[in-house]
Amino acid sequence: MRSGDYPYPADDFDQVSTVGPRGAHRAPRSRWSRWWPFAVVLVVLPVVAFGLVTWLSDWRGLTGTDDAVITAPVDPEEEAAEEPEEGVPVEPEEPVEPEEPAEEPEPEPEPEPDLTRPVEVFNATSVTGLAGGAAARLETAGFSDVAAGNWSGARPEASSVLYGSEEDRVTAQAAADALGIGAVELSAEAADGIVVVLGGDYQA
Template sequence: MSKSHYSYPPDEFDVRGPEDAPVGVHREPRSGWSSVWPFLLVAVVCGGIAVGAVSFLSQDDGPPSTPVAEQSADAGAEGESGDGASEEEPTDGESEATEGEEDPADGESEGEEEEPAGEMPGDASKANLAASVAVFNDSAPGGSAGTAQATLQDEAGFSEVAAGNTTDAEAPQGLGGTYSANTVLYGADRADTATAVAEALGVSPENVIQSDNVTNHPSNAVWVVLTEAVG
């Protein structure tokens, strides 16, 4: 090749060497980037491989661990649900047995005897039939005091029975409107006589009451206050 067609500038390879010395091939000087980019390429490839390997290995490690606080909350919730589930509902046999049991209150009420009515304060057989008895009509139908008077005299055998109204001037004060049922009031030591009067007129034992007013009366031994018909 002639120099007229040689496009490269002359360098050390254009200098002729000794005879029989090898002749080298001309190479253009290499730039700095051409010597650096292979290393950069290797670094990028290796980095990508490393990132891929880490990602792959992290997927095989299993699900991330649950924080301790969340584990405790889950355990508490499971414990509560477990306690509720452990409560068993009564079986059919138990419910039938419960239904078969009688209510104690019902049994007691059915077997309970009625309380006996109050007893009279005295003995009618020992009554003083000569004692003074006064009958007052408070709110009973008209003529009730006369009916009671006749009953005490004709049936019970009392000899001293007077009849009147609580509104009469000679009637004791405080009798009108005081009692809601036929009532027998008696003085001290007159319980037997009061019992005979109450039994003859059908007055309940709880309405046979000892009274200081009757005790202090100069003549009467028993007062009868009528709020309803005698019968």
């Protein structure tokens, strides 16, 4: 628009000045005004986050640090079955008796000597009366059927008591103990009972 076509009178604002800007304007912003919002975020946000975590850790429903006791629901019927009814006597449980240890079998008793078995005493030495004295000792020990005589076979080196069967072993041992003879032998020469042969080692 040309100046001649402007319908209003001229005022102060129509005068253009070359000195500098005129009218309302903003001053340049300082450095702190630009950075303080970021500083607030950096400081306030960690504090708020720490407070939120602390609050959540104190809430038992979220942390789960406390040992929660879970109680299973009790069936009313089972609970009623466990409790005895009033007025009904409860039978006491019978005590369990400890099992007795198994008894060890007793050893079979040793068979007794048969003092009625015939015993023949032979003198196989040159000492007179040796067989008679041994026969008397056997009778004193309880033997009832004892005979004395002289040995006709080979002279033995030591005295011995002979028996003809296993049944006479105990009786032969009893005769040997009564006469102090250590040798007790199973022999066919004593088929009818016990045979005692006195040698030079016999002590009358």
